[in-house]
Amino acid sequence: MPIERLASNENEVIQLPDGLLGFERVKNYVLLTRPEEEPFMWLQMVGEAKHAFLVVPPHYVLADYRPDLSDLDVAFLDLNDPSEAFVLNIVTLLGKGQATVNLKGPIVINRRTLIGKQVIPVNAAEYAIRHPLPSS
Numbered sequence: 001m002p003i004e005r006l007a008s009n010e011n012e013v014i015q016l017p018d019g020l021l022g023f024e025r026v027k028n029y030v031l032l033t034r035p036e037e038e039p040f041m042w043l044q045m046v047g048e049a050k051h052a053f054l055v056v057p058p059h060y061v062l063a064d065y066r067p068d069l070s071d072l073d074v075a076f077l078d079l080n081d082p083s084e085a086f087v088l089n090i091v092t093l094l095g096k097g098q099a100t101v102n103l104k105g106p107i108v109i110n111r112r113t114l115i116g117k118q119v120i121p122v123n124a125a126e127y128a129i130r131h132p133l134p135s136s
Helices: 071-077
Strands: 028-033 041-045 052-056 085-095 098-101 107-110 116-118
Touching: 041 085, 071 107, 071 116
Parallel strands: none
Antiparallel strands: 028 041, 041 052, 052 085, 085 098, 085 107, 107 116
């Protein structure tokens, strides 16, 4: 099954005005995909080719993942409809073939504007910060 795409052009810049946790100064990213790495993608810092986050769409990890965004986050992202939200979760590689996914701090990107934000969902208590990545 092909992965869901955010943008048709890998040169389209995703702006994260607040940055990511620990990387608040970095505001611009590109999403890189490779068919042989699906469903994983790379959220790469613009101007820093050696710095990227491994990300995955959450439905590959947890089929019923439904982060509930606050009204402030919805307004910040200018989301008019839930279908405009493109959600990614950061993967942490632990070694020895083990990895976890951060479900408490998803990155939500407006498909229309390419403005994104790492959010803490209202229902974050339902999810783990180190959810085991299923092996398949």
